[in-house]
Amino acid sequence: MSKRGKIVVIVAPSGTGKSTLIKKLMQEITSLKWSVSCTTRPKRTGEKEGEDYFYITTRDFEKRIENNEFIEWAKVHSNYYGTSKEFVEAGLNAGDHLLFDLDVQGCDSIKEIYGDEANVIFIEPPSVEVLKERLTGRGTDNIDVINERLQNSIKELKRKDDYDFNVVNDEIEKAYIDFKKIVLSILEN
Numbered sequence: 001m002s003k004r005g006k007i008v009v010i011v012a013p014s015g016t017g018k019s020t021l022i023k024k025l026m027q028e029i030t031s032l033k034w035s036v037s038c039t040t041r042p043k044r045t046g047e048k049e050g051e052d053y054f055y056i057t058t059r060d061f062e063k064r065i066e067n068n069e070f071i072e073w074a075k076v077h078s079n080y081y082g083t084s085k086e087f088v089e090a091g092l093n094a095g096d097h098l099l100f101d102l103d104v105q106g107c108d109s110i111k112e113i114y115g116d117e118a119n120v121i122f123i124e125p126p127s128v129e130v131l132k133e134r135l136t137g138r139g140t141d142n143i144d145v146i147n148e149r150l151q152n153s154i155k156e157l158k159r160k161d162d163y164d165f166n167v168v169n170d171e172i173e174k175a176y177i178d179f180k181k182i183v184l185s186i187l188e189n
Contacts, residue, residue: 003095004092004093004095005091005092005095005096005097006117006119006187007092007100007110007114008032008097008098008100008119008183008186008187009099009101009106009110009118009120009121010022010100010102010120010121010123011102011120011121011156012123012124012156013125013149013153013157014135014152014153015125015134015153016123016124016125016134016169017123017134017169017172018123019101021123021167021169021175021176021179022099024176025099025176025179025180025183026099028180029180029183031097031187032099032183032187033091033098033099034051034098034099035083035087035088035098035099035100036050036054037053037081038054038055038056038061038070038080038081038082038083038084039053039079039081039082040056040058040079040080041053041055041079042055043055054084058080061073061080061082062080064082064084065080069084069085069086070083070084070085071083071088071106071113072102072106072109074103074105074106083106083110085113097187103156104155104156104159107163119164119165120163120164120165121163121165121166121167121182121183122159122160122162123169123175123179124157124160124167125168126168126169126170128150128153128157130170131150131153132146132150135149165182167179167182
């Protein structure tokens with residue numbers, strides 16, 4: 001029987017560089033597997049079933065909610081997204097190290113179910129001012145969206161000490177070194 005896999009969860013406010021760090025990590029640590037979520041939103045061009053998401057109907061998703069089949073789920077912009085307990089358990093039991101990108105509520109749910117088995121890394125900006133600059137500098141959102149993201153980020157930053165590890169992304173290469181070191185220590189234990 002193979003050794004049970006590890007759970008690595010990344011949580012961070014918008015604009016902290018989380019996606020950049022995750023992408024680089026997945027390229028370098030090939031033993032990490034992406035935790036594929038279920039969604040009711042339509043498949044986009046180039047997306048693959050079972051790789052980007054498991055695409056299911058709203059009726060099927062709601063039935064799975066009733067049957068308590070998700071670790072966490074949310075309805076975002078009229079589409080459901082959720083993490084299947086069955087998918088996670090099968091991966092862990094096969095010895096897979098699963099990487100999650102969750103929001104604060106999702107982290108709370110996975111911690112509630114898996115406790116210390118879920119290792120949560122919080123990525124934070126060096127300051128709220130820098131975060132505002134990053135969100136504005138993206139040039140992808142209007143000022144109302146930026147302000148909403150900033151307010152949500154401030155709430156999330158208040159929770160940073162609730163997690164197992166913190167990485168401050170003030171300079172991407174330095175942050176990545178810290179981030180990778182934490183993930184490797186989790187996988188080696």
